[in-house]
Amino acid sequence: MEVPEVVVGRLPQYVRVLRDLQKKGDRLVSSKELGDLLQMTPAQIRKDLSYFGRFGKQGRGYSVASLLDQLKGILALDREWRIALVGVGRLGRAILGYPGFAPEGFQIVAAFDDDQRQVGQALAGLIVQPMSEMPRIVTEKDIRIAIVAVPAAQAQNVVNQLVSCGVKSVLNYAPVSVQTPEGVRVRGIDPVLSLQSMTYYLGAELGSAQQKRAHRIGARA
């Protein structure tokens, strides 16, 4: 059964919430409680999880430990993933220093740049490699994930090279959307969607007429 990409995209949030419950010492969780934590209806929770088999017992809730364990397995988080970083400018260096990857099993094992002044430098225990070395190193180190931190104008070209080396997943920091063939996934910041999710609150402060109308209708209904 094919699992919709949107559902897969939600699973890491389930993992976070379940980890928090486990830290609190909770052993069972209902779809109602999960729904409250994730702001979704219990029916949506049950539907999402139903793609992956039958986790809970009707009326008893899910075992926190077992659901967490299974979701981590399904997301393939129970292993180490080797990552290539492309672009070691200011942003790339910050990414190399980000402490959140290693505890989650993500290891940056290669860094590339096409700037000759960067190539050969030692950063975070890695020697920056020229782009021409990418095919050999990606194959040798069995790298399937790449983080792209190059200028927007170069992003598509870099992603093309990564794809031709066999990379299947790209995290794109460049503020530009890139195209990939089927079977290759890209995640990136979508600056417009992110901004639009904040203007709601700004509008509320400024007293949007539409918002007032909606609240009035809501109060009446």
Place this chain on the structure above:
Amino acid sequence: MEVPEVVVGRLPQYVRVLRDLQKKGDRLVSSKELGDLLQMTPAQIRKDLSYFGRFGKQGRGYSVASLLDQLKGILALDREWRIALVGVGRLGRAILGYPGFAPEGFQIVAAFDDDQRQVGQALAGLIVQPMSEMPRIVTEKDIRIAIVAVPAAQAQNVVNQLVSCGVKSVLNYAPVSVQTPEGVRVRGIDPVLSLQSMTYYLGAELGSAQQKRAHRIGARA
């Protein structure tokens, strides 16, 4: 009625889908169709929209034009928003050149940097200003949104300065999580969540034992 942040975060996706339907010439859309497009249950769609009043008629579906119009009003997308950019390095310059903001009503009207070599330069029609000018310019131009494109080590300090100038919404490109007081919202790339939503597919290719098990259970249930 307080609208959960997760629901607000989904509304821009509703807006995108409704725009596509409008372009296609569709006039009515059911919660089932919206659910198919957004990979959510019809009940979840109805619940999300119920926070904002009564949009649809039972059994008839929603008017695409009217729902789109109202959601744009609720998200306060029916106006221009002035944005300050902090950090005009490689990434900041790419953001200044991003063509997706203006058509959505987002205008970058000021650029700041603490690097004296950047200050005074003309970029995308703006003169890069020193950080010391931030309080004056943010107030004068009535800026409520900022995009932060500084190195990770400086991000928290920059966000503090923005908050003290009255900025209420921050889009953070630095790979670090920043703290803000209540009432100030931050969106950023969460690199670990993004990576975790892709490893599912990599695991499937490599044949994760857990995934096989889940599929087997699913097939049996």
